[in-house]
Amino acid sequence: MDNYTYSIDETHKGERIDKVLSLLNDEWSRSQVQLLIKEGAVLVNGSKVKTNYKASTGDEIVVTVPELSELDVVPEEMNLEIYYEDADVLVVNKPRGMVVHPAPGHSTGTLVNGLMAHCKDLSGINGVMRPGIVHRIDKDTSGLLMVAKNDMAHESLVQQLVDKTVTRKYQAIAHGVIPHDYGTIDAPIGRDKKDRQSMTVIDENSKTAVTHFKVLDRFKNYTYVECQLETGRTHQIRVHMKYIGFPLAGDPKYGPRKTLAIEGQALHAGLLGFIHPRTKEYIEFEAPLPSEFEHLLNYLRNSN
Known part of the structure; x- marks a missing residue:
């Protein structure tokens, strides 16, 4: 089990508890928070609340989420916007609002779930929760991510990040x-x-x-x-x-x-460039701004 503790200040006074928690933690969607509340995993000042509870200044919120097991992470068919793919790497344009990888208490609807349905081969270096994930962007940030389809590619891309050669x-x-x-x-x-x-x-x-x-x-x-x-x-x-x-x-x-x-x-x-792990050629991709932007x-x- 993982516990998260938050104190409410004037910024979120009067807002619904599900909205507040999804804002305070970038890894949680509002629907996930609502599920945690319904399961009794959210306590406000030591008591369970409903999803429409309005936060007050000084509220102490404790969220308890279960650990994620391998069986929790399942492939999900999604309409992913793939910009490039071969046997080693994949470049995907992540939409705003999508979490990159599963986290405790949040095992569905992530980019990883979609990638697992899209292709069987993803590097296992980062374990069951983050297969293929070399780097990440926040839930409400849109744009390009590189994904490793095997451990050779993963190690190469990570080293490029360390060497600061990725654009x-x-x-x-x-x-x-x-x-x-x-x-x-x-x-x-x-x-x-x-x-x-x-x-x-x-x-x-x-x-x-x-x-x-x-x-x-x-x-x-x-x-x-x-x-x-x-x-x-x-x-x-x-x-x-x-x-x-x-x-x-x-x-x-x-x-x-x-x-x-x-x-x-x-x-x-909007722009991502790196040296291909196998061909050693520099490749670069650009994604246009989302319509809301x-x-x-x-x-x-x-x-x-």
Whole structure:
């Protein structure tokens, strides 16, 4: 069993408990939280609640989820958007709202479930919960992921990530007007001691994190940027943009509550390039912005 503990502050006062928990933990969908509540796995101030319970400031929430076993992870037929596939690697465009891999208490509806139905061969280095998964993007971030279909490919792709030779470019909408056309954020990231589900820029027990950004367009109160990862820490772009004072629009964890009409952060992994593990040739893929992201940009352009 795994236990997760949260304290409610003014930010989520008056919101439904299922919505609050899906915002506080990027790995949980709202439907998964609702199931946990119905099963009695969610306690608020020591008592069970219903899914429509409205959170109050100071509420202490404890979520207990069961461990995931091999039998829990089953293939699921999905309409995956595959950009490239051969005997060694696969590149897929993950939609917003989809979790990459199963987690305790959440064994269905993930990208891994879909991949298991799509192809029988996935690398086993990361075990039953993350077969084939070399890197990941957050639930509400859309975009390209590379998947390893065997251990040789997995080891090669992981080493490329370590060597910083993988190209990963993201498009994002940030709060505020960034004055510089280009910039580099070099700030170490570690887990927040006050909130174990969040990351923050700290010096103690942190890892090097570097993000390069380029301004693509400016609006009245927002900036459209391209961010390129040099490292790949958890929530790196989201944490770094908050750190320099320009948090991502729609980000429920690191951004302001008053934001654009979007569920989750406005962030898209639009370009991915790497050296093929077998042919040793560099290959690169680009995925267009999702329609809801384009709608936001059009809204901002028309509002200027």
